[in-house]
Amino acid sequence: MSRLRDFFSERVPVSPETMRELTNEPVPNHLKRWWFALGGTPAYLFIIMIVTGILLACYYQPGPTTAYQSVRYITEEVAFGWYIRSLHKWSATFMVAGVILHQLRVFFTGAYRRPRELNWMIGMGLLVSTLVGGFTGYSLVYEQLSFWGATVASNIADSVPVLGGFLKRMLLAGESYNQHTLSRFFVIHAALMPTLMVLLLVLHIAMVRMHGVTEFRFPDDTSEKRYFNFVPDHLFSEIIVGLLLMIVLSTLAVALPAEMGPMADPLTTPEVIKPEWYFYVSFRWLKLFPATVAVLSMGFIVFLFFLWPLIDGLIRRRWPGSEASMYVGAVTVLTIIALTVWEAVVAH
Amino acid sequence: MAGKIGSEPDREDRDDKTPGSSAEPSRRDALGMALNTGVALSLGASYGVLGGYAVTYLYPTQRQQKAWLFVSQVSAIASGGQLKFQAPSGAAIAVARIAEGSSAESFIALSSTCPHMGCQVYWESAKQRFFCPCHNGVFNAHGEGIEGPPKGQNLAHYPVKVENGLLFIEVPTESLPTERKRMASAASCGCDKRKLPVLQNEPQCQTEDDHEQA
Numbered sequence: 292m293s294r295l296r297d298f299f300s301e302r303v304p305v306s307p308e309t310m311r312e313l314t315n316e317p318v319p320n321h322l323k324r325w326w327f328a329l330g331g332t333p334a335y336l337f338i339i340m341i342v343t344g345i346l347l348a349c350y351y352q353p354g355p356t357t358a359y360q361s362v363r364y365i366t367e368e369v370a371f372g373w374y375i376r377s378l379h380k381w382s383a384t385f386m387v388a389g390v391i392l393h394q395l396r397v398f399f400t401g402a403y404r405r406p407r408e409l410n411w412m413i414g415m416g417l418l419v420s421t422l423v424g425g426f427t428g429y430s431l432v433y434e435q436l437s438f439w440g441a442t443v444a445s446n447i448a449d450s451v452p453v454l455g456g457f458l459k460r461m462l463l464a465g466e467s468y469n470q471h472t473l474s475r476f477f478v479i480h481a482a483l484m485p486t487l488m489v490l491l492l493v494l495h496i497a498m499v500r501m502h503g504v505t506e507f508r509f510p511d512d513t514s515e516k517r518y519f520n521f522v523p524d525h526l527f528s529e530i531i532v533g534l535l536l537m538i539v540l541s542t543l544a545v546a547l548p549a550e551m552g553p554m555a556d557p558l559t560t561p562e563v564i565k566p567e568w569y570f571y572v573s574f575r576w577l578k579l580f581p582a583t584v585a586v587l588s589m590g591f592i593v594f595l596f597f598l599w600p601l602i603d604g605l606i607r608r609r610w611p612g613s614e615a616s617m618y619v620g621a622v623t624v625l626t627i628i629a630l631t632v633w634e635a636v637v638a639h
Numbered sequence: 640m641a642g643k644i645g646s647e648p649d650r651e652d653r654d655d656k657t658p659g660s661s662a663e664p665s666r667r668d669a670l671g672m673a674l675n676t677g678v679a680l681s682l683g684a685s686y687g688v689l690g691g692y693a694v695t696y697l698y699p700t701q702r703q704q705k706a707w708l709f710v711s712q713v714s715a716i717a718s719g720g721q722l723k724f725q726a727p728s729g730a731a732i733a734v735a736r737i738a739e740g741s742s743a744e745s746f747i748a749l750s751s752t753c754p755h756m757g758c759q760v761y762w763e764s765a766k767q768r769f770f771c772p773c774h775n776g777v778f779n780a781h782g783e784g785i786e787g788p789p790k791g792q793n794l795a796h797y798p799v800k801v802e803n804g805l806l807f808i809e810v811p812t813e814s815l816p817t818e819r820k821r822m823a824s825a826a827s828c829g830c831d832k833r834k835l836p837v838l839q840n841e842p843q844c845q846t847e848d849d850h851e852q853a
């Protein structure tokens with residue numbers, strides 16, 4: 292046993308104290324509350340996505356003549372293909388939800404404030420890449436909704452003044468959807484976004500470690516000590532969350548497995564067309580305003596949220612203690628919920 | 640700080656060859672600096688060139704292939720009448736004669752692609768309008784956008800021309816496979832209906848088994 296230890300300590304010359312210090316950060320008590328430890332959930336789901344995604348990629352064939360058939364093959368013929376695919380799909384849904392909830396927590400507790408502004412921006416990068424990942428993944432199936440979603444998205448790019456046409460052609464590999472389009476979506480989905488997200492996640496977590504999380508103390512917290520151990524206490528909580536997620540995802544995979552809609556038909560748009568629920572907001576927005584106005588305003592709102600910690604900083608410099616962010620946040624969330632519900636309840 | 644990893648030699652123990660970093664700068668140092676900077680910039684430039692090539696590589700150059708195709712004799716369409724033309728993509732294009740004259744101006748062929756975000760509109764005969772299901776765009780019978788986001792934009796017209804009393808239309812000649820074309824080519828070459836859709840316009844036969852071997 293000690294020979295083994297010697298073997299490794301010679302080859303990995305880091306002292307056990309350093310190791311302990313690096314891995315076992317003190318965790319503030321408020322992280323015992325699920326709401327505050329939500330960042331771990333999308334991180335965990337991300338790993339599931341990578342594993343199931345690599346498995347899917349073993350059979351998936353991009354291209355308009357092959358994509359749909361290969362997803363059908365995965366779903367109906369490969370052993371446990373339906374399970375792998377359903378896990379991938381449900382994890383994607385949960386991941387989007389998890390990222391949004393985590394972000395809401397950070398926003399409404401003001402945890403993005405100085406000195407953590409940069410980490411909020413990294414977080415916004417993660418949100419956007421998660422959404423891009425969800426969208427491009429959905430397009431890969433080459434169902435009717437995948438096809439028309441991708442067509443609309445490329446025209447959204449086209450509505451950007453000056454650069455739009457270039458962006459659209461780069462995305463589609465042509466003037467319109469063609470036989471090279473799906474390969475691009477596949478590369479974005481399975482190579483570009485995951486790599487980008489790994490980089491962003493490393494930065495994100497490094498920043499959390501450097502600053503520590505923002506500390507809160509709740510009135511009902513009567514414990515004498517303010518911290519607990521990451522290892523093993525927090526680690527065990529995360530393992531429990533991981534197991535719960537695995538149970539929920541598997542149950543959903545069995546009860547509501549990923550299905551196949553009708554295959555893409557470039558000649559007919561379905562009479563009722565909806566994107567995934569997390570794009571209902573932007574879908575409704577597009578119906579409300581002319582194309583360029585809708586696209587630019589959406590981009591501008593996302594940009595404002597990207598910069599929010601700086602804007603909030605300016606507001607609070609001028610009016611110290613201002614809680615303007617609460618109002619801004621509440622109005623934004625209510626608007627998003629209202630537009631989402633609106634889109635959900637009507638056919639058109 | 641994690642502190643020193645392993646046993647690193649002290650700073651003083653390092654042979655400091657980087658020009659410009661020693662206490663008294665010399666002419667040789669300046670030269671060396673310039674050289675190093677030049678090498679670094681060249682590396683940057685070569686990556687820049689690679690980046691430029693990458694963009695060129697990714698940027699599509701092939702324009703959409705189009706061709707003038709024969710529709711019918713001008714005299715075969717009465718004024719006010721229309722005819723369904725089957726484009727190579729499989730799309731049915733309504734070619735209407737809107738005036739007596741026999742020049743190209745008397746004919747219109749409306750595209751069904753919505754000018755808003757590219758979905759396909761469909762004709763609602765009860766309401767005498769084209770409807771786009773994507774964002775509720777509405778067009779009148781002449782293809783003018785009257786409601787929804789494409790308001791003020793019109794459905795595009797396919798270019799038409801008349802030569803020697805014959806009517807021609809310019810349409811794309813290549814398109815994505817569709818279920819309909821698939822059926823059509825399956826019928827025309829007599830293979831299994833479940834075969835894969837084919838690209839381009841020529842009837843090819845490819846069966847499910849081909850796919851699985853591929």
Ligand code: HEM
Nearest residue numbers: 340341344345347348351376380383424425428429481485
């Ligand atoms: C990081 C986050 C990721 C997200 C949010 C995500 C999301 C999605 C979504 C929503 C779909 C459509 C699911 C369906 O309808 O079946 C999908 C499909 C797919 N994804 Fe991912 N994905 C991620 C990572 C990956 C990775 C890392 C790979 C591969 C290395 C991958 C490979 C695939 C493949 C091959 C498909 C098509 C097969 C299918 O639809 O079942 N994904 N993804």
Ligand code: FES
Nearest residue numbers: 753755756771776
């Ligand atoms: S694509 Fe037709 S209304 Fe948007």
